[in-house]
Amino acid sequence: xxxxxxxxxxxxxxxxxxxxxLTVPTVLLVIVGVFGVLAPGTWPFVATFGVVQALLALxxxxxxxxxxxxxxxxxxxxxxxxxxxxxFNVNARMPFLIxxxxxxxxxxxxxxxxxxxxxxxxxxxxxxxxxxxxxxxxAFFSRxxxxxxxxxxxxxxxxxxxxxxxxxxxxxFVLLVATGVALEWLGRRxxxxxxxxxxxxxxxxxAAGLSVPRVKLSAFIVSAFIAGLAGSIYAGQLxxxxxxxxxxxxxSLGIVAAALLFGAQSLSGxxxxxxxxxxxxxxxxxxxxxxxxxxxxxxxxxxHALSQGGGGLSAVFPWRxxxxxxxxxxxxxxxxxxxxxxxxxxxxxxxxxxxxRFGALAALDxxxxxxxxxxxxxxxxxxxxGKSTLIDAACGFVSYDGSIFLRGDRIDRKTATARxxxxxxxTFQQGRAISELTxxxxxxxxxxxxxxxxELDELIGFFGLPPADQPIVFIDVGTRxxxxxxxxxxxRPVVAFLDEPTAGLGAExxxxxxxxxxxxxxxxxxxxxxxxxxxxxVANVCSHITVFDFGVVLARxxxxxVLADSRVAAAYLGEEIEPVTEPVAGGGQ
Amino acid sequence: xxxxxxxxxSAGGTYALIGVCLVLLYRVGAVVNFSLTxxxxxxxxxxxxxxxxxxxxxxxxxxxxxALGTAIAALQxxxxxxxxxxxxxxxxxxxxxxxxxxxxxxxxxxxxxxxRFYPTLFKSLGRDVGGVVVTxxxxxxxxxxxxxxxxxxxxxxxxxxxxxLRAVSSRPVTAELMGVGTTVLIVLVWAVxxxxxxxxxxxxAPTRSSIPNMVILIIPGLAAAIFGAMRSLLMTVIxxxxxxxxxxxxxxxxxxxxxxxxxxxVAITLVLLWSQRKETWxxxx
Numbered sequence: 022x023x024x025x026x027x028x029x030x031x032x033x034x035x036x037x038x039x040x041x042x043l044t045v046p047t048v049l050l051v052i053v054g055v056f057g058v059l060a061p062g063t064w065p066f067v068a069t070f071g072v073v074q075a076l077l078a079l080x081x082x083x084x085x086x087x088x089x090x091x092x093x094x095x096x097x098x099x100x101x102x103x104x105x106x107x108x109f110n111v112n113a114r115m116p117f118l119i120x121x122x123x124x125x126x127x128x129x130x131x132x133x134x135x136x137x138x139x140x141x142x143x144x145x146x147x148x149x150x151x152x153x154x155x156x157x158x159x160a161f162f163s164r165x166x167x168x169x170x171x172x173x174x175x176x177x178x179x180x181x182x183x184x185x186x187x188x189x190x191x192x193x194f195v196l197l198v199a200t201g202v203a204l205e206w207l208g209r210r211x212x213x214x215x216x217x218x219x220x221x222x223x224x225x226x227x228a229a230g231l232s233v234p235r236v237k238l239s240a241f242i243v244s245a246f247i248a249g250l251a252g253s254i255y256a257g258q259l260x261x262x263x264x265x266x267x268x269x270x271x272x273s274l275g276i277v278a279a280a281l282l283f284g285a286q287s288l289s290g291x292x293x294x295x296x297x298x299x300x301x302x303x304x305x306x307x308x309x310x311x312x313x314x315x316x317x318x319x320x321x322x323x324x325h326a327l328s329q330g331g332g333g334l335s336a337v338f339p340w341r342x343x344x345x346x347x348x349x350x351x352x353x354x355x356x357x358x359x360x361x362x363x364x365x366x367x368x369x370x371x372x373x374x375x376x377x378r379f380g381a382l383a384a385l386d387x388x389x390x391x392x393x394x395x396x397x398x399x400x401x402x403x404x405x406x407g408k409s410t411l412i413d414a415a416c417g418f419v420s421y422d423g424s425i426f427l428r429g430d431r432i433d434r435k436t437a438t439a440r441x442x443x444x445x446x447x448t449f450q451q452g453r454a455i456s457e458l459t460x461x462x463x464x465x466x467x468x469x470x471x472x473x474x475x476e477l478d479e480l481i482g483f484f485g486l487p488p489a490d491q492p493i494v495f496i497d498v499g500t501r502x503x504x505x506x507x508x509x510x511x512x513r514p515v516v517a518f519l520d521e522p523t524a525g526l527g528a529e530x531x532x533x534x535x536x537x538x539x540x541x542x543x544x545x546x547x548x549x550x551x552x553x554x555x556x557x558x559v560a561n562v563c564s565h566i567t568v569f570d571f572g573v574v575l576a577r578x579x580x581x582x583v584l585a586d587s588r589v590a591a592a593y594l595g596e597e598i599e600p601v602t603e604p605v606a607g608g609g610q
Numbered sequence: 611x612x613x614x615x616x617x618x619x620s621a622g623g624t625y626a627l628i629g630v631c632l633v634l635l636y637r638v639g640a641v642v643n644f645s646l647t648x649x650x651x652x653x654x655x656x657x658x659x660x661x662x663x664x665x666x667x668x669x670x671x672x673x674x675x676x677a678l679g680t681a682i683a684a685l686q687x688x689x690x691x692x693x694x695x696x697x698x699x700x701x702x703x704x705x706x707x708x709x710x711x712x713x714x715x716x717x718x719x720x721x722x723x724x725x726r727f728y729p730t731l732f733k734s735l736g737r738d739v740g741g742v743v744v745t746x747x748x749x750x751x752x753x754x755x756x757x758x759x760x761x762x763x764x765x766x767x768x769x770x771x772x773x774x775l776r777a778v779s780s781r782p783v784t785a786e787l788m789g790v791g792t793t794v795l796i797v798l799v800w801a802v803x804x805x806x807x808x809x810x811x812x813x814x815a816p817t818r819s820s821i822p823n824m825v826i827l828i829i830p831g832l833a834a835a836i837f838g839a840m841r842s843l844l845m846t847v848i849x850x851x852x853x854x855x856x857x858x859x860x861x862x863x864x865x866x867x868x869x870x871x872x873x874x875x876v877a878i879t880l881v882l883l884w885s886q887r888k889e890t891w892x893x894x895x
Contacts, residue, residue, distance in 0.1 A: 091700065091704065093707070138879065138882075138883065141882075141883060141886045141887060141889055141890075142882055142883070142886055143889075143892055144699065144700045145642045145699055145700055145703045146836075146882050146886065148642075148644075148700075148703065148704075148707075149642065149832050149836065149878060149882075150875075150878055150879055150882060152644070152829065152832070153829050153832065153833065153874050153875035153878045153879070154875055156826060156829050156871060156872075156874070156875065157869075157871065157872040157874075157875035157876075159871075160869060160870075160871035160872050161869065161872065164868045164869065222892065223891050223892040224891050224892075227891075269822065270826065270829070271711075271714060271822060271825065271826070274644075274707055274710060274711055274714075275711050277704075277707060278707060278708045278711040281704060281708065282708075311719045313715040313716070313718050313719035314715070314719070315715075316711060316712070316714065316715030316718075317712045317715040317716050317719065318712075319708075319711060319712070319715075320708045320709060320710070320711035320712025320713070320714075320715060321708075321712050322708075323705075323707075323708035323711070324689065324693075324705050324708045324709060324712070327694075327697075327701055327704060327705050327708065328693040328694060328705075418891065
């Protein structure tokens, strides 16, 4: 496939695949909307509760499905919003939509609080804290009556013209759909892609130059706002006759179970979760059946859904499954580099006296290391020699003693994110490509400003990657590693650390990737530090090699010098060695 | 003040007992069991029917309730050990939440959430120690927590089954390859946790009386377990006891006393933030 063809392979908004994906959710929304407006008796009132629950499920589902954060307090956020809406309604009445917006915004500080905790707490710990938060909020509101509920004459909350249940349902439903569409839009923007990155790996997120705290907080802010909006609509639905028991931690758990069962990270999943949760109990009540049966079924269903893998039922529905629309082309050979970048202008990265300790173990002991401008240098050594620790320290992922200079500026106080933005990029030994994104989105995520089509095409062409619109989920592991290398150099950093990029590749692929890596300095204007077990590739790519063993520099020099050094062979064969005391000429220093 | 602190030992002992069971399940079954109090609640509410409708007599009803709580937990353990053998802690814990919801629905469905009479056990054990009333419930609840923590510690540390349980916890597949029946052991541990939690709930049921009030004991129980970093049985007992006593003493603190249920949230948050303060990055590298 030529470059021009790749450009044309990008999906258009109304491609057959997109139309197919959108058809079933749209039909679902139309059915639910028509039901809520036209159903007889009190069904529209019940359907409005479906809107409320759908928004709550969306707030839980988006956090879990998109950002990997398990939050158990959606009703807690909603309670805050209900209180604020009712307070304004009684004390400073204004148009409903403004009160609803203020109510939703009032839940945001609580979202920031819980999101702040999520900077250190993850997984089950976060779940426990948020459940305790839900219980605490209920306890708080059991002492603070909702404004106006004890008044003899209640001030109606719903706006003029929306007093009937049907019309009010329609208002809530429109807000629900608008929220779902906005969330979908946000999910495709950099913000939403960054959520996916945090879900995949916080370290890799920081290595892409994204601030992990900011990404997590943004996810919690959006989630709390959505739950708050649910509360605002709930306040109007009940016309202020709310009870603190409507917000208990147990109900929050029920929403979580429904959100997990139906994969509520998307609008369609949330709508199914919310409306079934509202309509089935009512249906059972009318038939004289037990209203608890749906709750039992939801719980059992969620257990089943989890046993089948994360995404919930909606993940197995046919309309959710993307189809492989374009074939992955074979890796194309590298084209000629643009211009030769200058080499030998002095070091762009200097590491002096670097010591990293893990308890009693010195993973790195007083190491000096330098990377010249426009060079590709190699780092080799047996397992446990300290190679990856060198990257971790340089990129700000572990604390250390010593000093690191990037283009002459000391960067020891900078965070991992700040170092990435300053031009220190890295890849990881474990694959860190985000399978939910496309090739183009992934490459863009690693750049502070969006790549132009020409830049994207150049990257894809140079590394022989699949087309920009190809979802990463369909790409084989070897190609993903090449994609990660491309992402590391996409922002044209000062130095790119490549941590075992050929791991998992066949010999031919590894050699081909090595050829590409050798050309990176000239083409992208950045130096490369290649950490590899594949000594052949390192010798082909790098002008200088540093050998580590037991946290000290064993040898440095040109590939020929290093590979001829008997101590290097001894280290690889497991014999006792003495560290280098005098630097060998050249060699990265 | 001292009266209140001692009275708080009954709640504190129950929190500690639930916490100890949570720690046991976490250490051996690699799960934070959010549903721990839900099955036992169902069993304890059923006890009132054994007593009032079936007229089985007090101790027979108590025994049957504990057996029911044990059986429900064992069934849950079997689901975990078979369907979620290879899952992560987060997935298993999420599964336990779904189980909690199902059991809450089941309990409400069968018994409706109406006030019931729960007998107060061990009344005759009550003592007046130097002017401070120590009720039978306090002695039994606190005593059970201490004895349970001690027993679990001894079993895990000094017995062959303890070694096997620890092996199952850290390397389930390896343990299985070495001929250990992991499913049976995990079901056993769940059953023990169910039996102990049901016993604890039987003791404090007269002061909790409704289904939501009983199941929500999971939160102070979690606070206690987190006080022990989901590992230390001693710290879990101390954590549960302290939270119970503070909640009781807080009755005298005027306005602050109104927010006693938030104490668990504050405790969980502070302990976790302190213990996780150096966890700048997630485990995924």
